[in-house]
Amino acid sequence: MAKNLVYQILESHLKSGELKTGEPITIDVDQTLFSDLTAIMAGQTMMALDGDRFTADKTVFYCDHNVICAVSENADNFQFMKTTAAKYGAYYSKPGNGVCHFLHCQRFAEPGKVLIGADSHTPTSGALGMIAIGSGGLTVTKAALGQGFRMNAPKVLGVHLTGKPQGGVAPKDIALELMRLMTVKGCIGYIVEYYGDTLDYLTVPDRQTICNMSIEMGATCGIFPSDEQTRKFLEAQGRSESFKPMAAEEGCSYDQLVEIKVNELVPLVACPDMPDNVHPAKSQENVKPESVFIGSCTNASYSDIARAAAILKGRKVHPDIDCTVAPGSKQVLDQLVKDGIITDLIASGCRILECACGPCIGIGQVPSDGASVVRTSNRNFPGRSGNNNAVVYLASPETAAATAVAGHIADVREIYDCSRLADITEPAAYPIDDSMFIKPEDIADPKSVEIKMGPNISTLPMRELIRDKIDAEVVIKLGNNITTDDIIPGGSSILKFVSNYPKFKEFVFCYTDPSFVERCEKLGHSVIVGGSNYGQGSSREHAASLPMMLGVEAVIAKSYARIHKENLFNYGILPLQFVNEDDYEKISQADKLEISDVYEGIRSGKFVVKDLSTGAEIEAKLEASDEDKALLLAGGALLDLKEKIKA
Numbered sequence: 001m002a003k004n005l006v007y008q009i010l011e012s013h014l015k016s017g018e019l020k021t022g023e024p025i026t027i028d029v030d031q032t033l034f035s036d037l038t039a040i041m042a043g044q045t046m047m048a049l050d051g052d053r054f055t056a057d058k059t060v061f062y063c064d065h066n067v068i069c070a071v072s073e074n075a076d077n078f079q080f081m082k083t084t085a086a087k088y089g090a091y092y093s094k095p096g097n098g099v100c101h102f103l104h105c106q107r108f109a110e111p112g113k114v115l116i117g118a119d120s121h122t123p124t125s126g127a128l129g130m131i132a133i134g135s136g137g138l139t140v141t142k143a144a145l146g147q148g149f150r151m152n153a154p155k156v157l158g159v160h161l162t163g164k165p166q167g168g169v170a171p172k173d174i175a176l177e178l179m180r181l182m183t184v185k186g187c188i189g190y191i192v193e194y195y196g197d198t199l200d201y202l203t204v205p206d207r208q209t210i211c212n213m214s215i216e217m218g219a220t221c222g223i224f225p226s227d228e229q230t231r232k233f234l235e236a237q238g239r240s241e242s243f244k245p246m247a248a249e250e251g252c253s254y255d256q257l258v259e260i261k262v263n264e265l266v267p268l269v270a271c272p273d274m275p276d277n278v279h280p281a282k283s284q285e286n287v288k289p290e291s292v293f294i295g296s297c298t299n300a301s302y303s304d305i306a307r308a309a310a311i312l313k314g315r316k317v318h319p320d321i322d323c324t325v326a327p328g329s330k331q332v333l334d335q336l337v338k339d340g341i342i343t344d345l346i347a348s349g350c351r352i353l354e355c356a357c358g359p360c361i362g363i364g365q366v367p368s369d370g371a372s373v374v375r376t377s378n379r380n381f382p383g384r385s386g387n388n389n390a391v392v393y394l395a396s397p398e399t400a401a402a403t404a405v406a407g408h409i410a411d412v413r414e415i416y417d418c419s420r421l422a423d424i425t426e427p428a429a430y431p432i433d434d435s436m437f438i439k440p441e442d443i444a445d446p447k448s449v450e451i452k453m454g455p456n457i458s459t460l461p462m463r464e465l466i467r468d469k470i471d472a473e474v475v476i477k478l479g480n481n482i483t484t485d486d487i488i489p490g491g492s493s494i495l496k497f498v499s500n501y502p503k504f505k506e507f508v509f510c511y512t513d514p515s516f517v518e519r520c521e522k523l524g525h526s527v528i529v530g531g532s533n534y535g536q537g538s539s540r541e542h543a544a545s546l547p548m549m550l551g552v553e554a555v556i557a558k559s560y561a562r563i564h565k566e567n568l569f570n571y572g573i574l575p576l577q578f579v580n581e582d583d584y585e586k587i588s589q590a591d592k593l594e595i596s597d598v599y600e601g602i603r604s605g606k607f608v609v610k611d612l613s614t615g616a617e618i619e620a621k622l623e624a625s626d627e628d629k630a631l632l633l634a635g636g637a638l639l640d641l642k643e644k645i646k647a
Contacts, residue, residue: 002249005225006156006191009131009246013114015148021255022189024625026150029143030113031058034090035100035357036065037540038118038137040077040499043084044460045141047451049642053089055146058108060091062100065363066495067356069095073496076454080499082438087449089440090144097436098329098355101125101297105208106237106331107434111226111244116143120215120539120563121297121378127207128233129226129246131191134215136541136567138637147644150627154220157182157190158254161198163263167418168411170307170396171206172299172376174198175213176268177260180278184481185533187219188562190255194224195248198262203426204233205301212298213378216275218536220562238432267399267411269374272391273382274481281399282411289372290390291322292404294397295353296360296377300328302335304376306424308401309341309348311416317349318407324365326353334431350404362386362491374403381483381537386491388511458501461549463572465635466602470553470574470595472525476513477589480531484564486512487535487543498542505546520550529587530557535564544571548636554595556609556620558584569628572636574598576607579619586616602629 003011010019010027017025032054034042039061045051061081066074078095085092097103100117101124109115111129115122118140125132133149143149159178165171178192192214194207202210207224214222224230225247234243267281294300294308305327317323325345327333333355336342342352359365360377366386367373373385373392380392393409398421402412412418443449478486488494488508497504509516520526528547534557535543544567554574558581568575574595578584587593591613601607607620624632634640 002252004248004252026148031115032056032144033060033117035119036063039081041137042141054144056144059144061085062093063095064099065357067095073456076456079452083451086443092438094436099297102328110242123221124212126211126223134539138570154191155255157192158257159194160259161196168413171209172396173268175210176278179276182217183276185218187217192219192222270394284409287409289374291373293359293375295326298378299376304397308397309344311401312348313344323350323404474591475526477529483537484540484543528555532558536561539563541567570637576620583618
């Protein structure tokens with residue numbers, strides 16, 4: 001039977017289970033990655049386990065978020081990352097080398113391989129014909145230690161891209177159009193596989209943008225075939241030996257099909273406050289943003305920035321706009337400098353930022369209260385900019401550049417002859433300089449490496465076993481599409497404590513409900529009630545570990561985002577779902593709940609939740625594999641992993 005590309009790779013990496021849609025499987029993992037928001041946890045885990053070495057072919061720690069080190073806590077974190085990478089066998093990418101997803105595509109990603117990364121935008125590497133999945137840090141640490149990656153065999157959404165993009169229509173517009181069609185939760189349980197004649201016009205960096213945004217639809221990841229474009233990219237990176245042609249077999253099937261006529265698309269923007277709130281750029285001309293940011297792991301390639309620079313060349317950034325640009329890697333920055341493009345950007349009035357995440361996650365360029373901003377990044381959730389009282393519009397680099405010139409959101413085709421953009425391509429050969437990686441083979445005696453633990457580094461939080469009878473108050477009731485940024489916000493003033501759990505927990509739901517932490521600590525034990533797609537967005541596992549520290553024993557929601565549900569299992573919090581979604585209305589904040597026979601409920605997947613405040617009895621279910629049930633009964637993944645490592 002003909003197979004799509006997804007199932008070819010899954011079959012070649014199957015460790016256990018049956019490749020049947022919805023069935024639990026475990027796959028072997030070739031590569032793992034961590035950002036500076038998650039690598040610290042990996043190091044803390046290895047210390048807690050008294051671990052030896054990571055066993056994946058490549059494990060990479062990237063410094064790409066808090067690179068400015070505006071406070072000493074950031075430097076503490078980087079020293080800890082650097083020394084734990086040296087001790088346990090990971091590559092260490094120094095600050096300024098680039099954004100993890102972007103840089104991993106350039107230097108490590110390979111067709112046909114499996115990458116699991118502790119950051120939700122890991123699917124960027126799907127641009128090279130790789131299954132690349134984001135997950136929580138503990139899950140990725142297990143994969144780096146040879147435990148494989150557990151998932152349900154996915155459905156596959158086939159996205160048929162046809163036609164040549166019009167001038168001014170960018171890969172970001174393809175991603176936004178798919179967001180509009182599928183919504184932020186339309187692809188839960190799916191891997192998205194792209195094919196069609198449009199691929200002839202999409203370079204690997206173009207494909208990176210589209211794969212990067214796949215996660216915003218709830219998809220596990222996105223993937224493109226490995227073809228001539230892949231070969232050219234790897235050859236330009238000096239990695240031609242990694243090329244392997246891979247594509248769906250003729251006659252294969254998909255669980256669902258979507259067709260996008262790319263030649264009919266127009267420039268688009270995602271309006272606040274969700275990436276699926278997509279409209280033509282021209283319809284938003286009344287929006288006058290305070291600032292424009294061109295960069296992030298989504299749109300920071302050479303060609304992205306070169307196209308934006310071509311639109312800006314010979315013009316000035318509008319007096320009311322602050323425009324910043326952050327290349328995705330030092331490699332891109334080097335080429336932009338060599339070709340004089342950085343000079344053009346500076347002459348137009350742009351400021352050049354470090355090769356890092358920066359404004360995408362609210363680290364730098366935080367807008368003023370009430371402001372609108374335009375960004376080429378992937379998320380526009382409330383607070384994502386670093387200010388809960390500002391709003392973000394998502395756009396392509398071309399639309400962002402046009403906006404910077406016009407002073408309002410603009411259709412680039414109305415201010416620039418976009419036919420000229422067709423001449424801008426990726427370099428035939430990139431400048432190769434890996435000196436900002438510290439490689440495992442560079443460390444002469446790993447066992448003698450002393451781990452540097454500054455005052456901002458704490459130990460991993462541990463929990464006691466789940467109680468067989470949960471009697472707890474509803475500490476907060478939330479609506480649909482609650483993000484991990486809602487649970488534990490980003491921004492430099494908060495994320496500097498990512499390694500300091502006792503301090504970090506003070507910020508849980510700090511924007512949504514400033515009294516949340518105080519109430520949790522007063523109650524001791526508590527339950528959270530949520531709507532659909534609870535925990536969408538970032539893989540930030542602290543959105544599970546910190547509520548666990550505060551005594552949250554269960555979440556009852558209509559549905560969950562995949563990564564956050566994994567993290568709840570890992571930290572021993574029951575992720576229950578309403579059997580009847582209408583029962584969500586029967587529970588109010590501050591109601592006292594009772595959940596009896598929890599251990600039996602975990603085994604059977606069936607629960608009865610008694611609302612002692614109203615007398616209502618509500619059916620709930622636990623959708624979990626046998627392994628996830630075992631994690632809950634064991635008290636979370638850390639204790640479970642410790643036993644497996646001993647064995």
